[in-house]
Amino acid sequence: MPSFLRKRKLIVFLVGIILVVSLIGYSLRSDSGESLPAQFAIDTVGFFQNILHTPLNYFVEIFDSVGEIKNVYEQNKVLKEELQDYKTLAYQVSELETENEELRAMAEVESTLTDYETLNAAVVARSPERWFQQVTINRGKQHGVEANMAVRTAEGMVGKVINASQLTSTVQLLSGFGTEHQVSAIVDGDDSIFGLVEGYDSDTEKLVFRELTGEDELEEGQAVVTSGLGGVFPRGILIGEVSSIELDSYGLTKVAYVEPAANLQDISQVMVVDRDLHSTVIDEEEEEE
């Protein structure tokens, strides 16, 4: 019955197209966390990625360190000089910290937007699909990671957790930020200039920072840090440095292009940032669980 077969194929094809389109539409609309089966699938894949990543990373590190050996002598000289300054600096910092704590105790402030704890994690995989700049880290809900937490390296902010499964989580890198992931930020200076990091310009590989205060003090070379006003990120995580400034297309506000402080291409160790002062949204979620 060839005609019947052909008809059946056509029906399968059409139903398939309809299903796929509705699936795309569904996942475009729902931006909440993944369902339980999805978490299970992600965790299973993450488990194997972890197994494969550990020995391979070991070899890659050996190659890297062989390449670095020739620079070690030069670096050592510079580092020794810097270490001298560091000792005095560390002393000053500990002095200031104790003073800060005493003053806070006097003022009865328990925790502020700048306080946070970090959780170390290793990057085990990167989305091979390079439209979505996502990496997988080997820490999940069991270790205390929640969705929307900021993720940083020693150099600066790299992104935020968009999905926390039980044992792994998915991190959206800054280079994949669009209008749906805005970061409330300030420019470090005498007067803090407030604005939003709105996205990433993939041609110039710079972040787009739109200032909202409308004043003219934005300068090249200034540091852009998180403001802590967005809800879950703490204040004061370095995002990057202003490299050029333009007027936006309406000529009303200024747009700065920010060079990310952290290397977004080559990330191996990250810290998940858990702010001490939780916003109401996260606390409500915890209570529900």
Add this chain to the structure above:
Amino acid sequence: MKVFLLPLFMFIFFVTQSVAAELIPQSFWLGSLYYIPHWTLIFAILIVTFYDREHSYVGLLNGLAFAILTDLVYTNLLGVYFLAYGLALYMVHVLKRYLHKNLLVVLLFSVLGLAAAEVLIYSLYFIIGQVDLSFNAYLFNRLIPTLLVNILFLLIIYPIFIKKLVKWKYELEK
């Protein structure tokens, strides 16, 4: 037995491609060129050409299963890879009737299938608004490196798997 072996290999390639993407730093030697590993699609094309018979769909089903897994694990949008891999593999399935099966034909199938899947993924993301790259930039920065790297992968796995796939096919027919 073979029913489980093929998905196992697919799964190995699926996991390896993401770990490889993390361990090979992008800017190191490619600059602004990006390649996207579609190793599961390449292996599925091999299965379709050498293992599947006229009316069996092992390669297509494997490809679809791992496409939905790619959607789930590596992207935020379900269904894009599913559609792209499905159409690409079905195209190969139809085309293989008209050509002899050898290395050159598999190369042709892979280039066609990859290009179809990639362009479809690009255009779907473009419609949705995930991507705002112009088609010309996409062609030179992404599509051509992607094709070259995946063809290289095909040339590496071709001699390893080809005899086994054909052998399993005839074992199945007995």
